[in-house]
Amino acid sequence: MKHLITCILLLLTSLAVYAQTPAWATNLSPRIANYDISVKLDTAKKTLTCKERLNWRNDSPDVITELQFHLYLNAFKNTKSTFLRSGARFGRLPDDELGWGWVDVTKIIDENGNDLTENIKFIHPDDDNEDDQTVISVTLEEPIRPGASANFDIDFISKLPRIIARTGFAGDDYYFVVQWFPKIGVYEEAGERYATEGQWNCHQFHASTEFFADFGVYNVDLTVPEGFVVGASGVLKDEKSNGDGTKTVTYRAEDVIDFAWTASPDFTVIEDKWNRVDIKLMIQPEHEHNADKYLGSVKNSMEYLAKHVGDYPYKTLTIVDPPLYGIGSSGMEYPTLITGVPGFTIHEGIRQIETVTVHEFVHQYFMQLVATNEQEEAWLDEGFTTYYENAIMDHYYGEKTSTTDVGGYHTGDKEDSRLRYTGMKNPSVAPCATPGWEFKFGGYGDIAYGKTGAWLEMLKRMVGTTTMDNIMKTYFERWKFRHPCGQDFIDVVNEVVLREHGDKFGDDMNWFFDQVLYGTEVCDYKLASISNRVAGEPVGIFDKEGEKEWAAPEDEKETEEENAEDEIYKSRVVVQRLGEMMMPVDILVHFDNGDEVLEKWDGKSRNFELRYERPDKVTWAHVDPEQKIYMDLNFNNNSITKEPDDTPIKKWATKVLFWAQNVLQSMFFFF
Amino acid sequence: MNPIAIFFRGIWDTFRLFKMWLLIFLLIFVLAATVAVPFANVMQNSIGQSLELQKLLPEYDHTVFSDFRNVHGDKLSGILGQLFWMAPLFLLFYVFMSGGIVKAYDQIGQKFSFQEFWGNCTRYFWRFFRLFAWLLLFQGVLAGIVYGVAFFIVLGGSWDNLRTETPIINAAKIVIPIHLILATFLAMVGDYTKVRLVKHGNWLVIEEFFKAEFMCIRYFFRTYFAYLLDIVLLVGIYVLYWFLAGKIGMASTSAILIMLIIQTLTMFFRLGTRLFALGSVNAMYDGIYAKENPASEEEAEEDEATVVAPVALADTDRQEDRVEDEFDEEDQDYNEREHITDWSPYTGDGGKL
C-alpha cells in the first residue's frame, strides 16, 4: 500500500513537472541568440579578426525591424566613453596606443544578402553622451516575424586593451578575452520583466554595471600561436595545428549567456572532477601551491549549491588563475569560466582565494543560470551571490574564521559582509533596487553586495532555514535559463512563506521588501533600560470609614539592596526603535531566579515597555537575542545586564597596554 | 673583549643601573597607560552593560568589536591618534635621555643619581639630537639604496617588468635580511658614536660617527657579535612570551592578571635588551680603547672607580681652541689620546655639524 501511494505520488509529481516544462524542453535553455565565431589572434597588434554568424530568434509577439548590439570594447576607445567619463578608475589609463581597445563592425549582412553595414548607428539609451559607442542599432531591411529566426554574418575586428575591467592583454602573452564580440541585446516583450511594451534592453557599458544577454549556443574557433594554452566557456571539441605556427581550438558552449576565453603559454593545467563536472584549473606555475585552495573551495561550492539550490547543469568548469601582471582580470564570472585572484599564500588562514573562487562560482547560478539583469538589478546577482558565498564559506571554513584566521585574529565571511553594510558612512545612500549606473553618490558595492547579503540572511533567520531553502529552490527551478526580475523573486517569497507559515508574517512579505529592497531605512533596536523596584504598599491619604487615614511610605528600596525573602518587585524593561525600519522582534527577559520569558513585539512603535510584578528581579534583557534582524546596525546595544562583568574590558585594556608599550619601544629600535 | 663576556657585562652593568632602567620603563608604562585607560573607559561607558561584551572574553569577536568601532569609532580613533603623535614625541624624549643613559654606563660603579642623570641628558641632548638626525638620514639612505638596488636588479627599475610575484618574494628573502643586518650595524655604529661622544666630549658628531664606524668595521666580528647577542635575546624574550601567551590565554581574571605580569616583564626586559646593548657597547669600547692605548689601561687599573673605562682622568694640556662644552673638560684627555690611535682616519679637524 505504502509503495502504491509512493508510486502514485511520483507519477503525479512527474506529471506536474511535465506540465511546467517550457517549450524548449529538449534543450536546457530557449537558445535565442546563437553564435558561430571564428577568431584569429594577432599577438603583435593585439587584435582579433573575426567572422561571426549570429542566429537570432524572435521570441516575442512583435515584428522586429531593428537589432541592437553591445560593442563593449568601445568603452576603452577613448576618455569620451560613458564608462571612462564616470571617473571610475580601473588602474591608470594607457600611455601608448596599444593599450586602448575598440571594436569595429566592418560588415553585417542578413541571410538574404542585404548589406546592413550602412544601417549601423551608435545609440546611447542611458544618457546623452553622443560620443559613447558601446551600443549600436542596426535597421533591418527585412523585418523578423514573431517566432521566426534570422541569420546575420558579421565581420568585426576587436582591438584588445591592456587589461581593463577584466578584459584584454597583459604583458606580451597573457590574454583574457571577454566582452569582445558584437553581442545582441535582449528583446523584451510587453510584460516581460518591467517592459510595458516590446523593447530592446541594451544598456551602454557603465563602469559599475555588468551584463544582460539571452541564452544560446556558441561554436567558437580560436586561432592562436601553437604554444598557447587555451581555456574557454563550454567544452573543448577540437584542437588542430595549422602548420604555420598557429593552432585552432574549437569550443562549444551550450545554453549560456556569454562566451569568454583565455590564452597564454604560461598556464599549468590541473584537472579534477566533481560528480560529472570536469574541473579544469589553469594556474600560473608560481601559484601551483594554491591549487588545493581553488579546487577544494569550488568543490565545496558545488556540493553546497546542489544541496541547497539545485544542480549545476554544465559538464565543465574552468578556473583561471591570472598572473600578477594580469591581476586586472581577477575575480570575475563568465559562463562555466571563472577567474580567481593571483596570490602567494602567506598564511593558510588568509582565505582570499577561497572566498573569491566561491563567489565567482555562485555566479554560475545567479546571473548565469538565473539570468537576471546585472545592470538594472545588481542585487539579484551580486547580493544573492554574496548570500551564498557567506553561507558556503562559513559552512566549510567556520562561522567566525572563514575569511581570516591568523594568530587569534579571525573574521567570518557573513559577518564581513554585514559589516560592509553596517560600517558604511551612509547606509541610506541608495536603495538596493537602484540600477548600477545610478549609484552616483557611491555605495554600489556595499549596498548591492553587503546590504542584500544581510537582508537575505535576515529573511532566512526570520522564516527559517527550511523555508529559505524552499524559496531559493523554487526560485531557481522556476527561473533558471530565464530572465526574472526582482518582483519575480518577491512573488516566490510570498508564495512559499504563505504556504509554509500561513499569515504569521501577514498576507505577504511586501512590507519586508518595501523596507529592505526599495527603502533606505536603517534598522537599530536598543534595549534602553531595566529597572526593578520593591513594590511597596500604597501610601497617602485614604478615606476609611468616613475618616481620612494616612498610610506612611516605607522606604522604597532600590533593587540593588538585599533581596528580601518576601519582596515583590515592580520591574520595567524599555526597548526603543532608533532606526526607521520596523521588524518584528523577540525580547528575552531573564530573572534572577533563572526564569526566562520570551516576549514578542511587532517592532513598530518608537518605545515599547514590558512590566513585571513578581518576586524576582530582572537581571538582563535582550532584544533580538538570536540576532535574526541581521541588518541591525548595532548588536551591542541590544542588551543590558544589571550584573555586568568587566573582565573582558580588563583583558582588552591589558592588551592595549601591551601593544602601546610595544609601539613606543619600537620607536627606538634603530636609534 | 670577548664578545660573550662583554654581552654579560652589558647585562650586569644594566642591573647595576636598575633605578635608571626602572625609571625609563615606568615612563613608557605610564605613557602606554594613557592610551589603555581611556580605551577601557570608552569600552566601559559604551558596551560595559551589554551582554555582547562577554563574547570578547574567550577570544576576539569581529562583529562585537566592529559594531563597537562603528558606533564609537571617533573616540577610539582619538585614542589611537594620541598614540600616533605620542610615539614620535617619545622617541625625541628617548634621544634626550640617551645622553644620561650612556653617561651612566660610562660612570658605572659610581653612585647613580637622578639629578646627575637628568643633568647629563640635558648636557648631551643637542649632540645626541644631531646624531639622531644623522642616523635617521643614514637609515633612510640605507633603506633607499638597499631596496633601490634590489628594484633595479630584480625589476630593471620599472614595475612594468613585474610579471610574477615570485622574484619579489625571492628577493625579499635575501634583501630584507641584508637590510636588517646593515640597519642593525648602523644602529650599532650609532651606539658606539654615543659612547664616543660622551667619553671624548667632542661636539663633532659626524666625526665621531665615522670614527665609530671605522672602529666597528675594524673590530667587526666582536662588536657585531656582542650586539647581535642582545638582538637574539630580544627574539628569545618574544618567543617565550608567545609561548606563554598561547598556554595561558586571557579568558579569566586570574589569567589576565598573570598575563599582565608576563607582559610587563616582557616589556621590562625588552627595554633591558636595548640598555644591555648600550652597556655592552660601552664595555666593548673601553676594552678596545685600552687595547689601542696601553697607557690608558695602566691608568685605568689605577682608577678604582671604574673597572675598565678611565673616566675621570686629569685634564692635560688642552691644545684645541674649539669651543667645548664647559662640562666636557674632564673628557679632554680621552679626546687627545684619540688622535694618536692608528685606526682613526680623522684627527679632529672636521667642521662642526
Ligand SMILES: [Zn+2]
Ligand atoms: Zn560578484
